[in-house]
Amino acid sequence: xxPSIEVRNVSKRFRLYQExxxxxxxxxxxxxxxPYEDFWAVREVDFEVEQGATVGLLGHNGSGxxxxxxxxxxxxxxxxxEIVTRGRVAALLELGAGFxxxxxxxxxxxxxxxxxxxxxxxxxxxxxxxxxxxxLEKFIDLQVRHYSSGMYVRLGFAVAVNVDPDILLVDEVxxxxxxxxxxxxxxRVARFQREGRTILFVTHAADLVRRICDRxxxxxxxxxxxxxxPGEAVRTFRESLHQGGTGLGAPDAAGEAEGGPExxxxxxxxxAARATGRxxxxxxxxxxxxxxxxxxxxxxxxxxxxxxxxxxxxxxDDVMFGIAVHGEDGDHLFGTNTRLEGVDVPAVAGDxxxxxxxxxxxxxxxxxxxxxxxxxxxxxTVYDWREQQWRFEVMNPGRGxxxxxxxxxxxxxxxxxxxxx
Amino acid sequence: MPGREPxxxxxxxxxxxxxxxxxxxxxxxxxxxxxxxxxxxxRYKNSVLGFAWSLLNPLLYLVVFYVAFDLILGxxxxxxxxxxxxxxxxxxxxxxxxxxxxxxIVANAGIVNKVSFPREILPLASIGxxxxxxxxxxxxxxxxxxxxxxxxxxxxxxxxxxxxxxxxVLTAALGVLLSAVNVxxxxxxxFLELGLLAWFWMTPVVYGFMTIGxxxxxGKALFMxxxxxxxVLVFQRAIYARLDTGGGSSAPxxxxxxxxxxxxxxxxxxxxxxxxxxxxxxxxxxLAVGIAVFGRLxxxxxxxx
Numbered sequence: 198x199x200p201s202i203e204v205r206n207v208s209k210r211f212r213l214y215q216e217x218x219x220x221x222x223x224x225x226x227x228x229x230x231x232p233y234e235d236f237w238a239v240r241e242v243d244f245e246v247e248q249g250a251t252v253g254l255l256g257h258n259g260s261g262x263x264x265x266x267x268x269x270x271x272x273x274x275x276x277x278x279e280i281v282t283r284g285r286v287a288a289l290l291e292l293g294a295g296f297x298x299x300x301x302x303x304x305x306x307x308x309x310x311x312x313x314x315x316x317x318x319x320x321x322x323x324x325x326x327x328x329x330x331x332x333l334e335k336f337i338d339l340q341v342r343h344y345s346s347g348m349y350v351r352l353g354f355a356v357a358v359n360v361d362p363d364i365l366l367v368d369e370v371x372x373x374x375x376x377x378x379x380x381x382x383x384x385r386v387a388r389f390q391r392e393g394r395t396i397l398f399v400t401h402a403a404d405l406v407r408r409i410c411d412r413x414x415x416x417x418x419x420x421x422x423x424x425x426x427p428g429e430a431v432r433t434f435r436e437s438l439h440q441g442g443t444g445l446g447a448p449d450a451a452g453e454a455e456g457g458p459e460x461x462x463x464x465x466x467x468x469a470a471r472a473t474g475r476x477x478x479x480x481x482x483x484x485x486x487x488x489x490x491x492x493x494x495x496x497x498x499x500x501x502x503x504x505x506x507x508x509x510x511x512x513x514d515d516v517m518f519g520i521a522v523h524g525e526d527g528d529h530l531f532g533t534n535t536r537l538e539g540v541d542v543p544a545v546a547g548d549x550x551x552x553x554x555x556x557x558x559x560x561x562x563x564x565x566x567x568x569x570x571x572x573x574x575x576x577x578t579v580y581d582w583r584e585q586q587w588r589f590e591v592m593n594p595g596r597g598x599x600x601x602x603x604x605x606x607x608x609x610x611x612x613x614x615x616x617x618x
Numbered sequence: 619m620p621g622r623e624p625x626x627x628x629x630x631x632x633x634x635x636x637x638x639x640x641x642x643x644x645x646x647x648x649x650x651x652x653x654x655x656x657x658x659x660x661r662y663k664n665s666v667l668g669f670a671w672s673l674l675n676p677l678l679y680l681v682v683f684y685v686a687f688d689l690i691l692g693x694x695x696x697x698x699x700x701x702x703x704x705x706x707x708x709x710x711x712x713x714x715x716x717x718x719x720x721x722x723i724v725a726n727a728g729i730v731n732k733v734s735f736p737r738e739i740l741p742l743a744s745i746g747x748x749x750x751x752x753x754x755x756x757x758x759x760x761x762x763x764x765x766x767x768x769x770x771x772x773x774x775x776x777x778x779x780x781x782x783x784x785x786x787v788l789t790a791a792l793g794v795l796l797s798a799v800n801v802x803x804x805x806x807x808x809f810l811e812l813g814l815l816a817w818f819w820m821t822p823v824v825y826g827f828m829t830i831g832x833x834x835x836x837g838k839a840l841f842m843x844x845x846x847x848x849x850v851l852v853f854q855r856a857i858y859a860r861l862d863t864g865g866g867s868s869a870p871x872x873x874x875x876x877x878x879x880x881x882x883x884x885x886x887x888x889x890x891x892x893x894x895x896x897x898x899x900x901x902x903x904x905l906a907v908g909i910a911v912f913g914r915l916x917x918x919x920x921x922x923x
Contacts, residue, residue: 211921267920271630271734274917280630288733295732299660311652312733340663 199283201364201395202246202269207278209239209264238264239275240419248283249393251386253406253427255434256416262399263368265416266290269397270366284363284395287313289353296349298342302333305341306356313360323359330381331355351378358385365389367398383409403431403562404598428562432494432592435525435564465568465584476513476545476571476580480506483567483589485558494590495558497602501589503553505569507545507581514544516580518551521568523585524600530565536574559602562593630734636906639913643736653743657718658750672751673758676710683824695826695881696860700768703759704857705823705850707752708781712789712846713814715748719793720800721807727923737916738909741797745789763857774856777891781852784898788845791904798915801922821846826881827854845900848893855882855890 214233239261246252256262267273269280270288295312296305306327310320328337331351341349357365365386386409389396400406406413406427413430415423415437423433484502485495495501503520519534535542566585572578593602662668680702688698695701719741723730726740763770800806821844822829830841841847861882885893 268630271628272731273920274630276917281627282630283627286628286734290732295729297656297660297726297728299663300656304656304659308652308656309733311649312729312735314646314649316648317652 198248200245201248201250201283202397203281204242204244204265204269205278205280207239207242207265207268207275207280208237209261209268209273210276211236211238237419239268239416241278242416242419242421243278244414244421244424246395246397248395249390250411251390251396251398251409253410253413253430254397254399254416255401255403255406255413255430256399257401257434257437259418260416260437261419262416263290266366266368266397266399282364285314285361286364286366287357287360287362288366288368289357290366290368296341296352299340301340302328302331302337302344302352305352306337309356310360313356313362315360320360323361327352327355327359330359330385332378347375347378354382358382358389362394364395364397367396369399401434403434407431407593407596407598426594428592428594431562432590435562435590436493465582468570468579468582469584471579472581473578474581475511476507476509476516478505478569478571478581478583479508479548481567481569481587483587485589494592495560497561497591497593497595498557498559498604501555501558503555503567503569503587504550505553506548506550507571508548509545512544512546513580515573516542516545517572517574517576518542519568519570519572520553521570523566523568525564525566527566527585530560530600532568534570534572558591560591561597561600561602562591563600564588564590636910636913639736639738639909643738646736646739649735650739650743650746653739654746654750657743657747661747669754672754676706676755679706679710687824693825697768697858700763700766701826701854701858701881702824703762704853705821707755707759708785708846708850708853709818709821709823710755711748711752712785712849713818714751715745715786715789716793716796717807717810717814718744718748719789720796720810722793723797723801723919724804724807724923730923731920737919738794738912741793742790745786745793748789749786759857768857769859771856771859773887774852774859774890777852777887777894778856780891780898781849781894784894784901785846785849787901787905788849788897791901791908793908794905794912795908798912798919801919802915817844817846820844821850822854823850827851827883828880831883832880845897848890848897851882852890852894858882 212233213236242265254262254266264273266288267290268275269282270286270290271280271282272288272290295309297308300308306324307317307320310323311317328334331348331354333348333352333355336344336348341352344352357367367386386396390409410427413423413425413427413434414421415430415434417437422437423430425433482504484504486499487493487495505518509516517534517536519532521532522530524530565588567587567589568582568584569586570582571580572582573580658669662671665671667674680699683702683706684699687693687702688695722740722744723737730737730740762768796806796810820841822831827847831838858881861880861884883889
């Protein structure tokens with residue numbers, strides 16, 4: 198069967214003018230020398246979505262994902278290439294679905310239905326369902342310019358999912374609206390999946406992609422960098438957020454760890470400033486079972502080894518080695534040191550090595566940052582402190598969401614009966 | 619999915635041929651009707667008089683022109699009100715239709731940015747709304763004629779629908795073209811107002827065709843090049859039905875007669891039809907140009923709005 202959506206080598210160029218001239222006078226004055234820059238929002242993107250598939254389109258802000266979706270919806274025309282869609286397309290782009298502010302909700306439903314290709318009678322048939330889904334019974338005869346943005350989105354989504362589309366295009370809207378409505382939307386999306394409709398949706402909610410998508414695409418600066426399973430795509434998406442990092446064991450550029458909680462980062466900076474350098478960290482490697490094979494990420498519950506080489510410029514006997522793991526946002530997830538672990542540290546002199554072996558990393562996907570420190574046991578003197586300078590990544594092939602992986606078994610049985618006296 | 623129609627395939631690419639555009643447009647007939655309804659609703663939303671405006675507006679024009687030309691300047695045209703109404707009817711359709719069509723894409727930016735459909739629908743819907751107003755005004759004119767027991771030239775009445783279609787084609791052609799240009803050059807709307815004002819005075823609505831058309835020279839050539847004129851003439855010929863100020867008969871008379879001033883050209887039925895045909899041809903050519911230009915400019919609508 199022919200794919201529902203074929204995107205063939207599509208590029209979209211925007212002209213970025215420093216000034217926009219809309220009046221004739223301005224055009225005459227600036228004729229022929231209006232400065233502009235070409236900006237390729239989407240570059241040579243090529244993919245297909247087979248019928249009945251749910252595909253997520255991941256990318257950070259400015260990656261071109263919304264532009265691409267607008268092209269698929271037929272609102273923007275690609276500069277190069279072409280897009281074929283087979284079936285009725287309903288699109289929900291950003292806020293609202295193209296309502297006329299002066300018209301009432303009722304009139305807009307009819308208008309929107311006819312834009313999506315329905316006859317008046319067909320709209321009449323689903324009208325009540327649309328109103329019920331949007332929960333706007335009381336406001337349906339009010340002009341939509343009086344609607345709140347939440348009401349706007351609800352009505353838009355209600356129309357889009359009730360016009361019997363073969364292809365549903367969704368841009369971020371699932372993030373709007375209250376939780377109850379979001380749940381309702383997701384239920385409807387699940388129903389669409391069961392009914393074999395095609396869904397293409399844009400998001401940066403990685404968890405959502407993992408939960409509902411069969412496949413995911415990652416756009417980075419207009420180019421399609423990944424077309425893979427959700428787990429793999431989420432991993433490359435995370436990686437593309439960290440431009441410049443190779444993903445594993447590479448020291449961060451100074452200051453990149455900023456943006457975490459104020460306390461942690463400034464604490465780290467203060468500690469680093471106090472470092473005397475008497476015992477210095479000279480080299481760090483992070484190893485895991487896949488690193489020998491060139492795999493850049495861990496799977497949940499794999500072991501991790503952090504090998505720290507140091508140099509003591511003079512013999513020192515009071516030494517404590519510490520390690521901490523942080524989330525991408527700077528959250529302190531775990532920390533320990535030789536004193537807390539009750540490990541005796543031999544006196545150090547010259548070059549040496551300390552190895553932290555973690556048997557089981559129960560983390561789900563994400564990028565994790567490693568802090569290493571060398572201090573005296575009373576923490577009064579800091580020899581060296583490297584705040585969040587190394588990183589490792591975890592890729593979650595499963596469908597569980599969140600941050601940590603709790604091994605779970607699910608059984609079925611009879612509830613314990615209350616015993617009658 | 620059993621029972622579903624074969625999916626409708628849509629191709630989005632940079633350039634779509636004229637034929638493909640026309641076919642796509644045809645598939646959206648129902649939307650056009652819906653959009654016309656929307657236009658009418660939006661225009662009179664929050665206005666007390668509502669639809670009455672569509673009659674009141676031309677009525678006031680009529681009063682102003684009647685007072686100015688008949689009572690003050692003393693027009694030589696008998697039953698000036700009928701003459702004026704038959705021409706004004708045509709002109710109003712053209713000018714309101716074209717004016718609304720030109721601003722239509724910009725006015726509907728909210729929809730253009732969010733939903734995909736042939737954008738030509740928007741200018742066409744504006745013209746459709748003007749056509750509804752035209753129908754109402756025509757009804758009023760019909761009622762006036764009945765009350766006055768006015769004698770129309772029945773042999774020219776079959777030309778009226780043809781003239782109407784020719785005018786619609788011409789209006790649609792210019793409307794589609796200018797609506798796209800207006801997205802990039804917002805002055806278009808204001809220029810159009812001025813242009814239409816000049817155009818109005820170049821069209822024999824408040825004065826008889828023969829006032830200028832009876833003379834020779836460059837002025838006449840320019841006058842004859844106006845594609846709206848044949849449409850106006852056909853309406854005047856059929857409804858007003860008098861060729862000159864000489865009397866109540868609709869039969870052509872000698873133009874040199876004593877005290878007789880020519881108002882309408884003494885053409886045969888065939889000549890009226892021929893000029894109308896020219897307007898039709900000009901309209902069709904312009905329509906093809908308009909849709910082609912629209913197609914080229916359309917690609918960036920969503921970005922420009």
